[in-house]
Amino acid sequence: MSFTGVIVQARMGSSRLPSKVLMEADGKKLLSYTIERLKNSKKIDNIIVATTDTNKDEAIEKFCIDNKIDFFRGDENDVLDRFYNASKKFNFKNIIRITADCPLIDYKIVDDVIDLFKSGKYDYVSNVDPPSFPDGLDVEIFSFDALEDAFNNAKLISEREHVTPYIRNNKKFKKTNLNNNRDLSNLRWTVDEKEDFDYISKILKSVNSKNYYCGLNEIIDLINEESDLNPENSKFFRNEGYIKSLLNDMKSKYQNSFALLNIAKKIIPSASQTYSKSYKYFVEGAAPAFIDRGLNAHVWDVDGNEFIDFSLGLGAITLGYNIxxxxxxxxxxxxxxxxxxxxxxxxxxxxxxxxxxxxxxxxxxxxxxxxxxxxxxxxxxxxxxxxxxxxxxxxxxxxxxxxxxxxxxxxxxxxxxxxxxxxxxxxxxxxxxxxxxxxxxxxxxxxxxxxxxxxxxxxxxxxxxxxxxxxxxxxxxxxxxxxxxxxxxxxxxxxxxxxxxxxxxxxxxxxxxxxxxxxxxxxxxxxxxxxxxxxxxxxxxxxxxxxxxxxxxxDKNNFQSIIDKGSMYLDGAKKIIKNKNLEDVALCPGYPTHCGIIFKPHNDLSPLELLSVFQQSLIADGFLTTGINNFCLTHTEDDINKYLTAIDKALDSVKYVCEKNSIKEVLAGELIRPIFKRN
Ligand SMILES: Cc1ncc(COP(=O)(O)O)c(C=O)c1O
CATH class of the missing domain: 3.40.640.10 (Type I PLP-dependent aspartate aminotransferase-like (Major domain))
Structure with a gap:
């Protein structure tokens, strides 16, 4: 029985660089590099290639047969299904996920991730959450049980297409991350575009000229020594594919909203009767545009998605909905x-x-x-x-x-x-x-x-x-x-x-x-x-x-109870901002029943960019806010606790984009439009 197996995910049909995995760099196919470099590991029991069952991937099957590599063919888009069935077929107890467009993968990092995984009773370990290694040295390992759980329960397109988001986003799994001793996540060693391929080919040529194994540190040395290995292609951002599929999720999650919005844009200026309720002041593409009904402090959009509402009709709701x-x-x-x-x-x-x-x-x-x-x-x-x-x-x-x-x-x-x-x-x-x-x-x-x-x-x-x-x-x-x-x-x-x-x-x-x-x-x-x-x-x-x-x-008790809920939020939000060292970026002005989170410019990022990232995260987690919060009588302590958990996560996204000085990796929809100048 095979225990720890690598599944290298490969297909010919990449939209940006078709057939990339079988392209040759310095006389060898990219997929060969990936597999050969992994074979150095003594901690891996088997390496298989998982490709699709479409005609165009016959070429990958042939490559595997010619090179005596085990392979599995499965669903093209439901990659989670492909991983699950491949793991079952090969009896993998622990699965390492590697993508075939990473020919510089370093087996030593893979081994470190395996060791970390085995050091505790983890369901999932990676080196990408948060990333600190170059993009292209990504390693994820997870148990078959966690994979099976995801296979049975993951619903969103992004969760099926990207295999691990369900595990990563779900608290029931025990997870940890391998961090590098310095942040190299700005380096791009993956192959998505022609420019990537040209750059990685140069590195591979240099690596091939050495008579020793070149892992992360050796490649960094080569880049430092050889001026034409400068990372000239870093203009492409990490995880572009993931953001695209997040947007696809939104298309199905908000399909009724978007259909109505298309009609409303033609017959109603701003598609709304009230300036601040317009789609323009939410992250368009990643937010609902029409609410159908409400109950207490919760609302449901026209697609049936539930939100806890902290905008409350721009402050008009003091008791709640449908009282x-x-x-x-x-x-x-x-x-x-x-x-x-x-x-x-x-x-x-x-x-x-x-x-x-x-x-x-x-x-x-x-x-x-x-x-x-x-x-x-x-x-x-x-x-x-x-x-x-x-x-x-x-x-x-x-x-x-x-x-x-x-x-x-x-x-x-x-x-x-x-x-x-x-x-x-x-x-x-x-x-x-x-x-x-x-x-x-x-x-x-x-x-x-x-x-x-x-x-x-x-x-x-x-x-x-x-x-x-x-x-x-x-x-x-x-x-x-x-x-x-x-x-x-x-x-x-x-x-x-x-x-x-x-x-x-x-x-x-x-x-x-x-x-x-x-x-x-x-x-x-x-x-x-x-x-x-x-x-x-x-x-x-x-x-x-x-x-x-x-x-x-x-009734004094009623009014006090609204103040108490607002205070609970305000104190909690201020604490989170302090703990994350974001006090120079995010402020919580206002009084308990009416208060905001407002953002200050940070390096090249505007307050609107930071608000967009923040609001996108909250809406994705089921919380409706413009950045200004109102509280009402039917908000519960549980609502506030959940909101604070979501605020914590949304501020992690804010912190991440601040560190990157870019929102590109995170913002899936349109930037919130600026409101008019008031004075
Ligand atoms: C302080 C203040 N005054 C006046 C108004 C105008 O109220 P309305 O939009 O109901 O006409 C608003 C609306 O947001 C407001 O915030």
Missing amino acids: PGQNEAIINQLQKGISFSLSNKIEIDVAQKIIDLYPSAEMVRFVKNGSDATTACIRLARAHTGKNVVAHCGYHGWQEWYIGKTDNDRGIPQTVKDLTQSFNYNDIDSLDKIFKNFKNDVAAVILEPIGLDYPKNDFLQKVKELTHKNNAILIFDEVVSGFRIDIGGAQSYFDVVPDLTAIGKGMSNGTSVSAITGRADLMKIIDEGAFISMTFGGETLALASASYTIDILS
């Missing part, structure tokens, strides 16, 4: 009617709840989106002061007075743009400058009282004093922070009360309603010629939903 009590409240209202010809009592009910919770709230008016609410506040401030200029800090929606200030400003007259001036968070002087430049013409100061940064040095209090000193109106845009940092918003949390407040997103757990609230004298201007009105302002389903949501969030 029975909310459904009931909406259905009860639905059975009475949706929009009427006069007002409905529920408007009073929800208005009173907001007045009870928000220190600035004396009267309330409902609108539909955050943009409606912020714009209404600006109008009231201008009407009250008779002044024109708005000083702003943050994002406030799609209306002209604000978006004209960004570089997404087409279609907005210059005169409108000139009336809005930006100041910086935690920089009171930048606001003071606006008051000085626009003496007596600043109507309003509007800001997000907290974005991802906390106020420092009494910033909010100072903004209030400066604004009032200049007879302007202070508006807090609490479209995000309302019902998130605190049930009573940032104004309660920081104890700074503005004149007017815009609330939106989280107040109704996903239905469309927002609110303007504040001083009664200002709110009453709506009756005195400042026109703020819309057909659906009092639409009752959204208000029934808001009424229920506010009640649930008003």
